[in-house]
Amino acid sequence: MGSQAFRLMRQAWNRRSTSIHSLSGKQGLLCLIALMRVYTVRTRSKKISFITATFRQPIRLKRAISSLLAQANPNWEMVISPDDGENYEHFSQYDHRIRVVSTAEKHTGAGMARNRGRAIASGDYIAVLDDDDLVTKTFVHDVLQALESAHTVTVPTAYVRENGHLIREVGAGHSEIDIPRFSRELGSMHVISEQRVHQPWRDCFAEDVLHTCIAIANAGGKIPVVDSTRYVGIVRQDSTCTTRRDIGPEYERLIRLGFPDLPGQAASDIRRLFEYRHKTNTAFEESAIKATGYHEILSSLDLVSGTKSTKPALDLSAVNVSLPRAVSP
DSSP states (O other): OOHHHHHHHHHHHHSTTOOGGGSOHHHHHHHHHHHHHHHHHHHHHOOEEEEEEESSOHHHHHHHHHHHHTOSSOOEEEEEEESBSOOOGGGGGSOTTEEEOOOOOBSOOHHHHHHHHHHHOOSSEEEEOOTTOEEOTTHHHHHHHHTTSOSEEEOOEEEEETTSOEEEEESTTOSEEOHHHHHHHOSOOOEEEETTTOOOOOSSTTHHHHHHHHHHHHTTSOEEBOTTSOEEEEEOTTOHHHHOOOOHHHHHHHHHHOOTTSOHHHHHHHHHHHHHHHHHHHHHHTOSOTTSOHHHHHTTOOOSSOOOOOSOOOOHHHHTOSOOOOOOO
């Protein structure tokens, strides 16, 4: 941008009563162009880095990539972090915004794989996109807009079958969420945070849930919910939440160890969250409908806080939850 345009813009700012319209035609035009360029550079400089831990899901990973390529706002990058020792470099050929962590690490867990991706992320904000999930078309646009006035936000999660059938939503209808509210939602809600405040994932069971709780605590006890878009969790027949009924001991271990490094109220709220989830999982384990998945059962349970949704079914067309076709190289 030329020095003359900057000088005119500075003059207009210093003379608070002077508007662009009061300048001469050429001066006003130059000042307007300068302001527009500053705004454009500012907007384009903000980028979300989606961290994608992957483990033997190359076909479904293509679909996750498709959901990013379909974004209305192009200001994103995807960092693929393998945890199976395989070479995923060819995925970077899909788009220049896709990067791959070079590693031989295996079976370290989703949290550690995400941390390897986070270490090379270049975006202003860090988000999660699991290798078998999707984000809706307005995700980047709506989240970047919300992050103009907050350091950390989250979005509702829509749990959807691979055929596109909506099972249930988590976090929908809220403008903000705290740990007790998150506890009652009984699902995952990934956070999107500024790089400078984003915390690494811990190496433990339910690391995604714990990560969200810590982000909420660090943000002062509550964070905004961007209800205009969705993170789409694909529930498969072989998903952990569909097949595993033996995770009670994992919850008990978390509850027993506690969270001594966190502030008292946050540690107490998180402990109660896992106690509640342990109770819910016990009901799931004892369910007589063995072929029914976790989220289907939650739709009909009525536990201490109540989990049965009274909201109408999600309008898939309105939030673009339709499953995109996988891209080809």
